[in-house]
Amino acid sequence: MAAPDQYVVIGNPIEHSKSPEIHSMFADQIGISIEYKKLLCPIGDFSKVVSEFFASGGRGANVTVPFKLEAYEYSMLRSSRVEHAKAANTLLSKNGVIAAENTDGIGLVRDIVGNIEFPIADQSVLIVGSGGATRGVLLPILEERPKAIMVVNRTPEKAYQLIKTIEVEANRTGVDVASGGLLDLDDGEFDLVVNATSSSLSDELFPLGTNLLGRKALAYDMMYGKEETSFTKWAQHAKAHKVADGLGMLVEQAAESFFLWCGERPNTQAVMEILRSG
Numbered sequence: 504m505a506a507p508d509q510y511v512v513i514g515n516p517i518e519h520s521k522s523p524e525i526h527s528m529f530a531d532q533i534g535i536s537i538e539y540k541k542l543l544c545p546i547g548d549f550s551k552v553v554s555e556f557f558a559s560g561g562r563g564a565n566v567t568v569p570f571k572l573e574a575y576e577y578s579m580l581r582s583s584r585v586e587h588a589k590a591a592n593t594l595l596s597k598n599g600v601i602a603a604e605n606t607d608g609i610g611l612v613r614d615i616v617g618n619i620e621f622p623i624a625d626q627s628v629l630i631v632g633s634g635g636a637t638r639g640v641l642l643p644i645l646e647e648r649p650k651a652i653m654v655v656n657r658t659p660e661k662a663y664q665l666i667k668t669i670e671v672e673a674n675r676t677g678v679d680v681a682s683g684g685l686l687d688l689d690d691g692e693f694d695l696v697v698n699a700t701s702s703s704l705s706d707e708l709f710p711l712g713t714n715l716l717g718r719k720a721l722a723y724d725m726m727y728g729k730e731e732t733s734f735t736k737w738a739q740h741a742k743a744h745k746v747a748d749g750l751g752m753l754v755e756q757a758a759e760s761f762f763l764w765c766g767e768r769p770n771t772q773a774v775m776e777i778l779r780s781g
């Protein structure tokens with residue numbers, strides 16, 4: 504019997520990663536055998552570690568914080584999403600050529616539109632944060648044709664730079680786009696607020712006013728954890744109609760990576776239920 508294909512998730516830190524568990528559930532569903540491990544990569548050694556993995560016969564890798572930009576730089580073939588985000592979370596060896604994809608945005612959109620059943624089309628979207636997480640999801644959100652996208656950030660200049668990267672496409676498709684600081688927001692304006700900052704990890708209050716949401720608003724935290732985050736607490740105070748964390752995004756982005764590697768679409772609902780109950 505042939506040895507199973509080898510996959511890894513590369514990051515630093517990496518102990519917390521649920522990817523091995525998720526991908527092994529996907530493989531069981533489809534009835535294939537894969538080996539998927541966590542790979543802790545020292546800062547500064549990304550290209551060495553990833554080269555060794557692929558040279559030893561590795562077939563695919565997920566890449567997480569803080570290496571998504573290095574994964575983009577390392578890859579030889581890049582999708583348009585990777586080119587736009589300048590970040591990759593999925594690498595695939597195709598006859599020795601390393602191809603890169605970014606499945607984060609597809610994962611977010613599938614969770615919001617498919618699982619939560621909240622259509623983004625014609626809605627006013629607020630994205631908070633302007634780091635790599637926002638870069639990965641901005642274009643896929645724009646492709647859903649919302650009414651408007653505003654990106655705000657503690658450092659407004661970074662939000663401005665990000666919005667510039669989608670301005671042409673937004674003009675072409677009739678989506679209003681704007682950027683600003685955390686306090687440049689009007690009351691009652693937003694139908695969907697996505698937290699793409701890393702501030703949920705801290706205990707600080709989430710830095711937004713509590714009158715921003717429209718009546719049926721969804722507040723979505725790209726972070727996932729068992730505990731309430733500063734963002735989900737804010738969302739309760741802001742009377743969000745619905746609050747969601749990033750577990751669905753995590754599973755959906757994994758499913759898209761799995762599809763790229765194995766050509767099969769796993770049942771994500773079943774995996775989400777197991778993770779929620781675990």
Ligand code: ATR
Binds near residue numbers: 634700
């Ligand atoms: P990632 O790649 O995960 O997006 P990042 O590039 O370090 O990480 O970006 C983190 C984001 O969270 C940034 O938008 C950061 O704001 P600044 O650009 O002003 O640094 C935001 N962020 C982090 N901590 C924050 C806090 N306590 N309040 C508000 N924004 C915060």
